[in-house]
Amino acid sequence: MTPVGLQSYLVLGAILFGLGAIGFLARRNLILMFLSAEMMVQGVAVNLLAFSRFRGNLGGQVLTLFMITVAACEAAIALALILMLYRRRKSLDVSLWQELREPDQDAVIDEEPLPLPPMEEPSPRLTPAGPAPQKREEEVSHV
Amino acid sequence: MTEPTFDLSLYYPIFLYLLILLGFATTVMILIHVVGPRKKTPVKQMPYESGMDPVGDARQRFDVKFYLIAIMFLVFDVELLFLYPWAVAAYQEGGVPEVLRRPVFWGVLVFIVMLLVAYIYDWRKGVFKWR
Amino acid sequence: MNDLQNALLAGQFRYILPEIVLAVAATGIFIGGTFRSGRYLWSWAALGSLVASLFVLTITAGFVLPSGEAGRTATFSTPLLFDSLANFVRVLAIVAGILLVLFSWNEVPDRHAADYLACLLVIIGGVGLTACANDLVSLYLALELISIPTYILLYLPRHDDAAQEAALKYFLLSIFSSALLLFGFSYLYGLTGTTNIAAILHTLYGQGGGDMPAVAQIALITVVAGLGFRITAAPFHFYAPDVYQGAPTVGAALLASLPKLAGFIALLRVLGFVTPDGVLVPVAGRPHVLPGMALSDQVPILFWFLAAFTMSLGNLLAVLQDNLKRLLAYSSVAHAGYMLVALAAAPYLSERSSGSDGVHALLYYLVAYGVMTIGAFAVIAFLSTPERPVDNVEDLAGLSGSHPYVALMLAVFMFSLIGMPLTAGFTGKFLIFFGAMNVVGEQADLYRWLAVIGMLNAAVGGWYYLRIIAVMYLRTALRPIQGRRNVPGLVTLIVCAVLTIGLSIPPGANVLLDAVKNATGIKSTPSPIAQR
Numbered sequence: 001m002t003p004v005g006l007q008s009y010l011v012l013g014a015i016l017f018g019l020g021a022i023g024f025l026a027r028r029n030l031i032l033m034f035l036s037a038e039m040m041v042q043g044v045a046v047n048l049l050a051f052s053r054f055r056g057n058l059g060g061q062v063l064t065l066f067m068i069t070v071a072a073c074e075a076a077i078a079l080a081l082i083l084m085l086y087r088r089r090k091s092l093d094v095s096l097w098q099e100l101r102e103p104d105q106d107a108v109i110d111e112e113p114l115p116l117p118p119m120e121e122p123s124p125r126l127t128p129a130g131p132a133p134q135k136r137e138e139e140v141s142h143v
Numbered sequence: 144m145t146e147p148t149f150d151l152s153l154y155y156p157i158f159l160y161l162l163i164l165l166g167f168a169t170t171v172m173i174l175i176h177v178v179g180p181r182k183k184t185p186v187k188q189m190p191y192e193s194g195m196d197p198v199g200d201a202r203q204r205f206d207v208k209f210y211l212i213a214i215m216f217l218v219f220d221v222e223l224l225f226l227y228p229w230a231v232a233a234y235q236e237g238g239v240p241e242v243l244r245r246p247v248f249w250g251v252l253v254f255i256v257m258l259l260v261a262y263i264y265d266w267r268k269g270v271f272k273w274r
Numbered sequence: 275m276n277d278l279q280n281a282l283l284a285g286q287f288r289y290i291l292p293e294i295v296l297a298v299a300a301t302g303i304f305i306g307g308t309f310r311s312g313r314y315l316w317s318w319a320a321l322g323s324l325v326a327s328l329f330v331l332t333i334t335a336g337f338v339l340p341s342g343e344a345g346r347t348a349t350f351s352t353p354l355l356f357d358s359l360a361n362f363v364r365v366l367a368i369v370a371g372i373l374l375v376l377f378s379w380n381e382v383p384d385r386h387a388a389d390y391l392a393c394l395l396v397i398i399g400g401v402g403l404t405a406c407a408n409d410l411v412s413l414y415l416a417l418e419l420i421s422i423p424t425y426i427l428l429y430l431p432r433h434d435d436a437a438q439e440a441a442l443k444y445f446l447l448s449i450f451s452s453a454l455l456l457f458g459f460s461y462l463y464g465l466t467g468t469t470n471i472a473a474i475l476h477t478l479y480g481q482g483g484g485d486m487p488a489v490a491q492i493a494l495i496t497v498v499a500g501l502g503f504r505i506t507a508a509p510f511h512f513y514a515p516d517v518y519q520g521a522p523t524v525g526a527a528l529l530a531s532l533p534k535l536a537g538f539i540a541l542l543r544v545l546g547f548v549t550p551d552g553v554l555v556p557v558a559g560r561p562h563v564l565p566g567m568a569l570s571d572q573v574p575i576l577f578w579f580l581a582a583f584t585m586s587l588g589n590l591l592a593v594l595q596d597n598l599k600r601l602l603a604y605s606s607v608a609h610a611g612y613m614l615v616a617l618a619a620a621p622y623l624s625e626r627s628s629g630s631d632g633v634h635a636l637l638y639y640l641v642a643y644g645v646m647t648i649g650a651f652a653v654i655a656f657l658s659t660p661e662r663p664v665d666n667v668e669d670l671a672g673l674s675g676s677h678p679y680v681a682l683m684l685a686v687f688m689f690s691l692i693g694m695p696l697t698a699g700f701t702g703k704f705l706i707f708f709g710a711m712n713v714v715g716e717q718a719d720l721y722r723w724l725a726v727i728g729m730l731n732a733a734v735g736g737w738y739y740l741r742i743i744a745v746m747y748l749r750t751a752l753r754p755i756q757g758r759r760n761v762p763g764l765v766t767l768i769v770c771a772v773l774t775i776g777l778s779i780p781p782g783a784n785v786l787l788d789a790v791k792n793a794t795g796i797k798s799t800p801s802p803i804a805q806r
Contacts, residue, residue: 080214
């Protein structure tokens with residue numbers, strides 16, 4: 001078995017990064033855009049780990065560890081933000097958000113709108129386990 | 144970097160650990176059967192008690208409450224990543240050097256306290272309330 | 275790792291006490307905010323912790339830094355470096371933080387005030403750490419420490435559609451830019467085998483800038499692109515107008531000042547415009563490399579085009595705007611272009627006796643721009659009320675009648691943004707263009723052209739800033755501006771106005787110029803401005 005060379009890893013990293021960048025620019029679903037950006041970061045992680053092995057020190061791995069943590073923090077914020085946006089427009093389509101633009105520029109209307117979600121079923125009601133919690137008025141504000 | 148040669152006899156603590164684990168699990172299960180209280184409510188009879196109905200289409204929308212929990216989990220879960228390198232390297236030959244052990248130890252403690260602070264923040268903001 | 279390195283590493287904690295103070299205060303405010311809400315209480319707490327941090331900084335700046343052999347080891351092994359540039363930027367960040375706390379005193383709803391102020395403190399700490407960073411890991415973490423709270427901060431004060439859209443746009447482009455930056459970092463690490471910035475630069479300078487592998491060029495471009503988002507350089511400025519318009523005014527003021535400061539400092543550090551002692555060592559048999567050209571000798575050309583493109587685009591598009599915050603966003607892009615002129619000229623000016631003029635001019639301009647742009651946004655926030663918002667240029671009509679002093683201060687900020695004499699904007703532009711004109715050698719003509727483009731741009735800029743002044747003084751309003759009682763907001767305005775004028779004339783100008791020169795480690799020499 002021949003060992004895999006440094007170049008192969010770098011090419012893999014670059015491909016992941018490039019795919020992520022293309023996905024980020026081409027996608028219109030908010031969550032997929034975020035995931036594409038994460039994919040770019042994963043490409044960087046492949047690069048760093050390959051270099052770390054090649055150079056024989058741990059610097060790259062340390063940076064990767066911190067990158068993963070920061071990516072998790074960003075994912076948490078992304079989830080929260082996307083949830084708020086979804087509640088407002090009932091869709092994840094990013095092209096619905098173009099209120100802010102140049103004054104004399106018309107809104108971009110896509111020729112192929114995203115397919116509508118199949119059927120808006122009502123949110124499933126949870127079957128509560130145990131006694132139902134008492135709802136108190138002042139707690140409602142903690143959103 | 145050379146890989147250390149594989150020697151099965153070095154791994155006996157893992158097997159020991161596995162044995163203890165299996166023993167603990169079976170003991171707990173037997174104990175639950177013997178001493179646990181039993182209530183037959185419809186919820187308790189469900190195969191998956193934690194909220195979702197396991198029968199039916201999987202492509203249904205989740206309740207928003209699950210997102211909050213996912214966000215919390217994401218943060219607390221990944222932060223633990225830092226404890227592994229520290230646990231491996233802290234008191235090992237060739238790991239964290241003597242001079243740095245105290246600062247690193249205090250650093251890790253501060254880190255854990257920060258997690259506690261984040262927990263208190265979540266608690267005060269009412270994230271853990273299932274409503 | 276040897277014993278000396280370990281001891282140095284263990285000793286680093288006492289130097290970052292100012293940032294630790296900020297972090298502890300932020301944590302306290304986060305937790306405290308869940309028990310007691312109320313913006314006045316937490317604004318005082320934030321103000322107090324910023325002042326405490328400044329006080330601690332003056333003490334820690336007096337701590338003896340390792341010198342000699344230990345100093346050299348520290349440069350090449352510690353993740354944070356506490357040189358004069360770092361301390362200069364930390365003071366700037368804390369002062370900007372105090373101004374922003376005063377600014378937002380009455381802008382944030384009570385319910386979110388604590389979270390907002392805590393995020394602001396974390397951002398200030400992040401800027402301070404960016405200035406100290408001497409390692410790719412610490413630099414990346416410091417930059418994220420700025421951007422992650424910013425996402426929250428853009429969203430907290432207001433929850434309407436526009437604010438949500440602004441937060442979303444900033445968030446998505448910011449993670450995209452940090453991925454680009456990281457890609458560059460990974461190649462920098464691969465090229466040199468270390469994450470220490472001083473060691474990376476030392477290795478790269480030792481190889482000579484001419485025949486670098488293609489990987490270095492890729493690293494250069496992705497790093498500049500990643501940081502270009504933060505400083506709103508031209509092809510990466512898309513988000514700025516939308517985000518500034520949609521974000522709360524205080525968020526826009528923050529975006530225009532602090533990330534720009536951090537981005538430029540990161541550029542200075544990573545590309546080697548400012549290097550600690552012992553990094554730039556001439557190697558026998560290698561061509562001498564100018565500072566800033568560690569990765570490639572094309573760096574000045576790259577910045578030349580970026581600068582020309584950025585300032586032209588910013589100014590031309592600003593002329594078309596009616597929305598005040600959008601106009602200030604494009605003006606922010608244009609000013610980033612002026613600052614890039616300083617960066618483009620910096621390598622060729624470093625050889626001259628007066629030291630690296632380009633970096634001085636850049637630092638001076640960063641201060642000047644920060645003061646006048648925070649001031650301009652503070653005027654908008656001061657005058658806006660929910661019943662009578664000040665969104666467009668026309669909304670300022672008749673301001674000279676209803677609020678003569680506020681109008682005067684806005685005029686000062688506008689004149690400074692144009693670059694009229696007796697304002698900080700003029701001194702900054704003078705330093706930058708004077709530097710570009712002074713480049714000698716083969717590139718002299720190129721930089722004269724850049725200076726000419728810059729001056730033409732300043733003239734175009736005059737048009738839209740003067741329009742604001744004209745509307746303010748010559749037109750009357752249908753509905754007079756009400757404004758409201760807002761003492762902290764007024765204090766912000768007055769401080770910014772005083773600084774805008776004070777930093778351009780002696781003694782203020784001399785103090786700032788000396789500080790700037792001291793920051794880059796060069797002894798104070800008389801400059802044309804200081805002598806005036």
